[in-house]
Amino acid sequence: MQKPIKIGCLGEVMIELIAQEGDSARIGVAGDTYNTSVYIKKLCKEDEIQVSYITALGTDTFSQRILSNIKQHGIQTDHIEFRDNRMPGLYAIETDTEGERSFSYWRGEAAARTLFEEPCTIKPEAMSEFDLLYLSGISIAILPEETRNRLINYIGDFRKNGGKFVFDSNYRPRLWGDTKTAREVTMQMWSLTDIALPSLDDEMALFNDANEQAVLNRLIQAGVSHGALKRGMDGPKAIGEAVIQESFEPVTNVVDTTAAGDSFNAGFLYKHAMGEGLAQAMLSGHTLASKVIQQSGAIIEIE
Numbered sequence: 001m002q003k004p005i006k007i008g009c010l011g012e013v014m015i016e017l018i019a020q021e022g023d024s025a026r027i028g029v030a031g032d033t034y035n036t037s038v039y040i041k042k043l044c045k046e047d048e049i050q051v052s053y054i055t056a057l058g059t060d061t062f063s064q065r066i067l068s069n070i071k072q073h074g075i076q077t078d079h080i081e082f083r084d085n086r087m088p089g090l091y092a093i094e095t096d097t098e099g100e101r102s103f104s105y106w107r108g109e110a111a112a113r114t115l116f117e118e119p120c121t122i123k124p125e126a127m128s129e130f131d132l133l134y135l136s137g138i139s140i141a142i143l144p145e146e147t148r149n150r151l152i153n154y155i156g157d158f159r160k161n162g163g164k165f166v167f168d169s170n171y172r173p174r175l176w177g178d179t180k181t182a183r184e185v186t187m188q189m190w191s192l193t194d195i196a197l198p199s200l201d202d203e204m205a206l207f208n209d210a211n212e213q214a215v216l217n218r219l220i221q222a223g224v225s226h227g228a229l230k231r232g233m234d235g236p237k238a239i240g241e242a243v244i245q246e247s248f249e250p251v252t253n254v255v256d257t258t259a260a261g262d263s264f265n266a267g268f269l270y271k272h273a274m275g276e277g278l279a280q281a282m283l284s285g286h287t288l289a290s291k292v293i294q295q296s297g298a299i300i301e302i303e
């Protein structure tokens with residue numbers, strides 16, 4: 001039997017509070033790269049792909065809640081660092097009377113920010129077992145400069161040893177000290193990327209690009225040769241390779257766009273890992289994202 005493909009997804013998984021009627025709230029577990037890891041597992045038949053989540057958690061009850069959520073989804077937990085003095089980040093979602101959602105975050109002291117910070121038992125080198133390593137601009141923005149640079153250096157080695165690096169810039173201005181750093185680090189990441197999964201909105205917001213072509217030109221100039229540009233209801237566009245562009249059906253009854261990009265990435269990476277080409281990977285990403293945005297919440301049942 002062939003060994004399963006191993007994918008490592010790195011970042012921050014948070015406690016989610018969803019305000020309900022009156023004074024109550026529902027507790028969930030979510031985060032951008034985490035949502036992607038969950039959806040990859042949901043798409044897999046049995047153990048055709050092994051997915052690990054790479055992060056740091058605390059030893060408190062909320063961290064335990066996150067840990068059991070990770071395990072419940074069949075995701076490996078042996079790349080998780082545990083910190084006695086830290087807890088997970090938290091965010092709350094409130095919906096106003098017009099149905100408009102707003103997000104509040106408490107994540108400045110989150111355990112995930114201490115990933116790879118010495119002393120640590122999980123070192124970047126431990127990721128050499130993965131065939132694909134996926135992280136986002138959020139994963140990298142939350143790390144202090146020193147560990148961020150250590151991770152970036154490691155990604156170079158990871159690629160030299162045959163690993164494929166996957167990146168989504170997922171730009172969140174509040175997580176970066178300043179725009180200049182955000183731009184420099186993001187371009188450095190693109191220059192290391194084997195599979196690029198940016199969204200048009202994020203790239204235009206960060207780099208002030210005039211249009212889609214300017215985004216594509218900049219990415220290609222950075223060395224990106226494979227991936228998909230996510231363009232909301234217009235569907236994805238292939239990066240770097242000529243594919244007969246399929247037209248992608250827009251969804252008209254959008255309920256909640258949370259995790260549209262994260263689920264797209266999962267659909268794309270699932271097909272890529274199974275050996276399919278770019279056109280099939282884009283269609284798979286678009287099909288999954290289209291389902292996700294027709295229901296409320298980041299994680300939906302897809303059977």
Ligand code: ADP
Nearest residue numbers: 199230231232233235236250251260261286289
């Ligand atoms: P992000 O959530 O990262 O901002 P997008 O909004 O571009 O990303 O959405 C990611 C993907 O989800 C798109 O490339 C597309 O495939 C799908 N998608 C998003 N909005 C729609 C829509 N209204 N109809 C159909 N597909 C959509």
